[in-house]
Amino acid sequence: DNVMTQxxxxxxxxxxxxxxxxxxxxxxxxxxxxxxxxxxxxxQKPGQPPKVLIYWASTRESGVPDRxxxxxxGTDFTLTISSLQPEDVAVYYCQQYYNTPYTFGQGTKLEIK
Amino acid sequence: QVQxxxxxxxxxxxxxxxxxxxxxxxxxFSGYYWSWIRQTPGKGLEWIGEIHHSGSTxxxxxxxxxxxxxLDTSKNQFSLKLTSVTAADTxxxxxxxxxxxxxxxxxxxxTMVTVS
Numbered sequence: 574d575n576v577m578t579q580x581x582x583x584x585x586x587x588x589x590x591x592x593x594x595x596x597x598x599x600x601x602x603x604x605x606x607x608x609x610x611x612x613x614x615x616x617q618k619p620g621q622p623p624k625v626l627i628y629w630a631s632t633r634e635s636g637v638p639d640r641x642x643x644x645x646x647g648t649d650f651t652l653t654i655s656s657l658q659p660e661d662v663a664v665y666y667c668q669q670y671y672n673t674p675y676t677f678g679q680g681t682k683l684e685i686k
Numbered sequence: 687q688v689q690x691x692x693x694x695x696x697x698x699x700x701x702x703x704x705x706x707x708x709x710x711x712x713x714x715f716s717g718y719y720w721s722w723i724r725q726t727p728g729k730g731l732e733w734i735g736e737i738h739h740s741g742s743t744x745x746x747x748x749x750x751x752x753x754x755x756x757l758d759t760s761k762n763q764f765s766l767k768l769t770s771v772t773a774a775d776t777x778x779x780x781x782x783x784x785x786x787x788x789x790x791x792x793x794x795x796x797t798m799v800t801v802s
Contacts, residue, residue, distance in 0.1 A: 613789035622780050622793035623731070634791070666731060670789055674746040675721075677731040 575600045575669050579678035585686040592654040594681045596667035601647045604671065611671035614643055614652045616663045617680075623666060627652065659685065688713030692781045692794035694766075698801045704768040708781030708794050715739050715762045719785035722755060722766045724777040725796075732777075736785035737764055744785070771801045 576599045586592040602611045610630035615623035625634050627643035630650055640655040654661055662685060667678040694706035708720070722734040735745035737755045745753050749768070757764040768775060779797050784790035 611787075615790075622782075622796050623790070624793075625789050625791050628789035628791075668731070668789070670785065670787070673733075673736075673744050674748070675733040675785060677733075679730050 574674055575602070575672065575676050577667055577669055577676050577678040579665075579667060579681050581681060582679070583682040583684070585684045586654075586657045587686045588659065589656050590686075592657050592661070592683055594652045594665050594667075594683070596645075596650040596652070596678050598648045598650075598669055600671075602669045602671035603647050610646055610650070611669055612643075612645070612650050613668045613670065614641075615666045615668065615677075616661075617666065618663045626665075654683075657683075657685070688783065688792050690781050690783065690792055690794035692779075692797055694779075694797055694799070696798055696800065698771050698799065700772050700801060701770055702801075704766070704771050704775065704779075704799055704801075706766045706779055706781070706797055706799075708764055708766075710762040710764075710783075715757075715759055718783050719788065720755075720757070720764045721782045721785040721790065723780045723782055723790065724775075725780070726777040733785075734766065734768075734779075738786070773801050775799070776801045 578597045580595045612630040614627040617623040631643045664680045689711045692708040716739045719736045721736040735755045737743045752769045754767045781794040782790040783792040
């Protein structure tokens with residue numbers, strides 16, 4: 574399996590400040606024939622299913638605020654929230670859909686400092 | 687706007703078969719992969735398997751011997767069966783659109799399944 578490892582496990586950031594979450598995959602998720610990274614980011618709030626924020630490592634899902642951005646390629650990826658808002662308190666997951674079994678990171682819990 | 691609604695038994699005894707169904711509303715069933723994913727506090731999010739609208743399936747090797755995913759295109763529904771459940775199968779189970787070349791863009795509301 575392609576193990577996905579996120580860091581940190583938890584993060585406390587002040588309102589209006591930047592939050593950065595990292596994700597490392599054991600194997601590359603870059604498909605050379607189309608130069609796409611098969612990597613997505615999700616946000617999950619208590620009692621709700623995960624919600625996709627970013628796919629193809631850096632494409633924002635429709636309706637997702639532009640303070641959310643994704644970057645990286647190959648095995649190392651980053652989710653950045655440029656200016657933390659109260660509604661961003663959640664657990665964030667990365668996930669690879671390059672090959673089966675599709676795998677998720679362990680999650681990063683984001684809180685307000 | 688596509689929505690997924692799922693249902694099934696929430697309390698099982700060990701050795702029984704877990705059975706869940708997910709209905710797709712407001713959009714096409716064709717052209718997509720449809721997945722089942724579960725979530726536990728201990729193991730986090732675990733992909734169980736997927737089915738394409740053509741009927742082809744892929745399963746997580748860790749569960750493959752016990753899992754069957756099927757679809758009913760006439761009803762725009764797909765289903766999960768997991769046999770011989772144990773306490774380790776206690777989880778929130780989600781259906782989702784995605785897999786293969788797609789992220790999981792749309793999710794069902796989740797079903798808490800307890801094995802006890």
